[in-house]
Each structure stands twice: as structure tokens, then as C-alpha cells.
Amino acid sequence: MPNRAGFLLAEDQALKEKFSGIQLVDDRDTTRDVGVFFRYPEGETEKKFPFITLELLDINHATNRQHSDQFTYAFTGTAPAGQSSGHYSTDNEPDTLTYWPNTTTDISTLTPQGPASNPFVSALEHVPVDLLYQVTTFTRSALHDRALQSHILTKVAPFRRGYLNVGIDDTQRHMDLMDWRSADMLDEEAGFKKRIFRKVYTLSVTSEIPSTLLVSIGQVTTQSEIIFKDKLNLDVLS
Amino acid sequence: MDQYYFTSTYSEAPEIPGEGGLLSGLPAVIDYADTLVKSFPQILTESVNAVLQEHVEDSRERLDRQEEYSGMSQYYDVVQGESPEEFHFGFDHMPDHLKERANALEFGDAFNPPRAFVRRNVFKKVDELGNKISKKVNHRLGESSLDA
Numbered sequence: 001m002p003n004r005a006g007f008l009l010a011e012d013q014a015l016k017e018k019f020s021g022i023q024l025v026d027d028r029d030t031t032r033d034v035g036v037f038f039r040y041p042e043g044e045t046e047k048k049f050p051f052i053t054l055e056l057l058d059i060n061h062a063t064n065r066q067h068s069d070q071f072t073y074a075f076t077g078t079a080p081a082g083q084s085s086g087h088y089s090t091d092n093e094p095d096t097l098t099y100w101p102n103t104t105t106d107i108s109t110l111t112p113q114g115p116a117s118n119p120f121v122s123a124l125e126h127v128p129v130d131l132l133y134q135v136t137t138f139t140r141s142a143l144h145d146r147a148l149q150s151h152i153l154t155k156v157a158p159f160r161r162g163y164l165n166v167g168i169d170d171t172q173r174h175m176d177l178m179d180w181r182s183a184d185m186l187d188e189e190a191g192f193k194k195r196i197f198r199k200v201y202t203l204s205v206t207s208e209i210p211s212t213l214l215v216s217i218g219q220v221t222t223q224s225e226i227i228f229k230d231k232l233n234l235d236v237l238s
Numbered sequence: 239m240d241q242y243y244f245t246s247t248y249s250e251a252p253e254i255p256g257e258g259g260l261l262s263g264l265p266a267v268i269d270y271a272d273t274l275v276k277s278f279p280q281i282l283t284e285s286v287n288a289v290l291q292e293h294v295e296d297s298r299e300r301l302d303r304q305e306e307y308s309g310m311s312q313y314y315d316v317v318q319g320e321s322p323e324e325f326h327f328g329f330d331h332m333p334d335h336l337k338e339r340a341n342a343l344e345f346g347d348a349f350n351p352p353r354a355f356v357r358r359n360v361f362k363k364v365d366e367l368g369n370k371i372s373k374k375v376n377h378r379l380g381e382s383s384l385d386a
Contacts, residue, residue, distance in 0.1 A: 132354075
């Protein structure tokens with residue numbers, strides 16, 4: 001499946017992939033697949049236990065990671081005649097822009113605002129946000145419940161070391177397990193007579209929203225280019 | 239009801255050796271520092287309780303405005319856990335007939351997505367609460383503090 005681009009779309013896809021492919025073992029089946037759905041399966045979806053649901057709870061501005069309007073840069077073209085390319089390199093610099101969040105791994109593939117001949121591109125630092133997800137496991141047996149819990153807490157979302165690989169921009173996001181708890185329920189389809197073992201995991205995933213458009217910048221050679229500096233402050237909403 | 243009780247204690251400084259000379263005593267600044275240290279537990283306790291109380295009242299007001307949570311707002315509280323620094327945010331002393339609805343709203347069920355008021359509230363407010371407590375303590379200790 002191709003990597004999906006876009007804020008939330010990319011993270012949703014990555015999270016679904018992260019929790020997909022889990023298999024449980026029991027007396028009847030040694031390769032029982034665990035389905036993954038966004039939201040609880042509705043009537044038209046065959047409900048086959050065990051399964052996992054994913055839900056986005058909230059989006060919070062991560063003010064603890066927000067800086068004060070720092071510009072980030074990338075060098076995309078060839079150096080002007082007489083200048084060494086090394087002079088224009090921005091590799092390994094803290095303000096180097098290499099990816100565009102939830103869009104691409106390579107900033108040079110994007111078309112910036114302004115003259116394409118300008119070798120530098122720039123943007124204001126992206127706005128950091130935290131996405132709050134609820135991941136819920138539903139099983140019919142206590143054994144499946146425990147096995148799934150063990151697998152998730154050790155392999156998928158361990159405390160302190162959780163991460164989420166978002167394919168479209170190839171970033172490794174922090175995925176922190178904030179909380180997990182039991183929340184067993186009775187199955188309404190079975191007349192509330194059968195127990196569904198349910199575990200609820202609350203995850204926080206880091207993300208970014210671009211705050212300005214990507215613009216190309218270069219040496220001003222004509223009067224008309226002076227107004228171009230204002231484009232650096234172009235909001236993505238404008 | 240107060241949510242927080244400070245339980246740690248500070249050791250008292252021993253008597254100053256060499257007392258009994260022609261002149262003895264302590265500089266005023268030492269005396270002032272000693273007063274601050276001794277009053278710190280009470281200042282911290284009062285500051286934490288004031289900030290948490292404000293948070294609880296604010297949260298209850300917001301719950302009152304949400305139809306799904308009708309009748310539950312009065313049970314929202316923050317209570318101290320087993321360790322002095324541990325707090326539990328959520329519905330406390332809630333009658334059984336409301337507990338099931340509160341759980342369904344928090345975690346969702348077959349028919350409704352999770353509203354997650356408690357978790358969203360905690361993740362949005364926890365840094366703010368920490369900052370408010372810090373500022374309040376600083377004010378009480380006599381330090382200047384500017385609001386951001």
C-alpha cells in the first residue's frame with residue numbers, strides 16, 4: 001500500500017500498520033489474525049474476535065516543543081558559478097530542513113513559492129502537536145487478552161521506548177504509552193451475557209503542522225524581488 | 239476538600255558549635271532562610287490545593303456544559319495517590335448507576351466513540367497546573383514572578 005500523505009492521514013496509516021500483523025496462538029488456531037479497525041466494527045463489518053480499534057481522541061499544541069518562529073533552510077539547487085557547493089551545504093546544521101511533515105522525505109522535490117532558480121528554500125519552523133490516540137483490544141478469551149497485552153507492551157508500544165515510523169516523510173515519531181487499563185464489557189450481540197475482554201491503551205504521538213509555505217530565497221538583484229521577503233511570512237492558510 | 243497533604247520533613251540544623259563567646263548569633267539572612275525552609279511545606283500544600291481546587295471547579299463547569307455528562311460534574315475531583323507526588327484525576331465517589339455511563343463516555347462502547355474527557359483534560363492541563371503551582375509557590379516565597 002502506498003504511503004498516504006497529509007496530516008493525520010499519514011499518522012493514521014502508520015499507526016494501523018504498527019498494530020497490524022499480530023497473530024495469536026490457541027488450541028484451535030496457531031495463526032489467529034488480529035484485525036485492526038478505525039472505530040468499533042459496525043453492523044456491516046463482520047465482527048471477528050480478537051480485534052483492535054484505533055481512535056483519535058485529541059490534538060494538542062505541544063507548547064513544550066514550540067520555538068519562537070525560527071527559520072529553517074535547505075539547499076536544493078546547484079551553487080552559483082565561483083562558489084563551492086560546500087559553502088551552500090546545510091547538512092548537519094540544526095536549522096536544516098530535509099523533510100516536509102507528512103508529505104515527503106526530500107524537500108528538494110517540492111516546488112517552492114518564488115523563483116525556481118534560487119538554490120535555497122526556507123520556511124518557518126513547523127508547529128509541533130501531540131496526537132492523542134486510543135487503541136483498544138477486544139478478545140473473547142482471557143488467554144487472548146493476556147497474550148495481546150503481553151505482545152503490545154513488549155513489542156508494539158513499550159513504556160519509554162515507543163516509536164512510530166511514518167512512511168511518507170520517513171520520520172520516527174515519539175509514541176508514548178500514557179496509560180493502559182482494563183475496561184471489560186458485556187457483548188450486546190450476545191444479549192449482554194458474554195464478556196468481552198477489553199484493554200484500553202492511550203498513546204501520544206508527536207507530529208508537526210507546517211506554519212508557512214515553503215519559499216525559495218536568493219540574492220536580490222532587482223527592485224521587484226525586494227517584496228519577495230514578505231513571502232517568507234506567508235502563512236499556509238493564506 | 240484539600241487534595242494534597244505535604245508529608246516530607248526537613249532535618250533541623252544542629253546547634254552552632256562555639257557558642258558562649260563574647261559575641262554569638264546568626265546573620266539575619268540565615269534566620270530568614272530558616273524561616274522560609276520551615277514554612278515551605280505549608281506554602282507548598284496551600285499552593286497545590288489552591289491550584290487544584292481552581293482546576294476542579296473549572297473542570298466541573300465545563301462538564302456541566304456537556305449534556306452527556308449531566309449529573310456527573312460534582313464527582314470530578316483530583317485526589318492524592320499513595321505517594322505525595324501522585325494525583326488521580328477523574329470521577330471520585332461516584333454512585334454505581336453513573337459509573338457505567340462514565341466509563342462508556344471515557345472509553346467508548348459499541349455505539350459511541352470515546353469522549354475521553356478525563357484523559358484529554360489531564361493531557362491538556364497537566365503542564366499548566368505544574369506551572370501555576372510553581373508560580374504560586376514562588377510568589378509565596380517572596381520571589382518575583384512574571385506571568386508569561
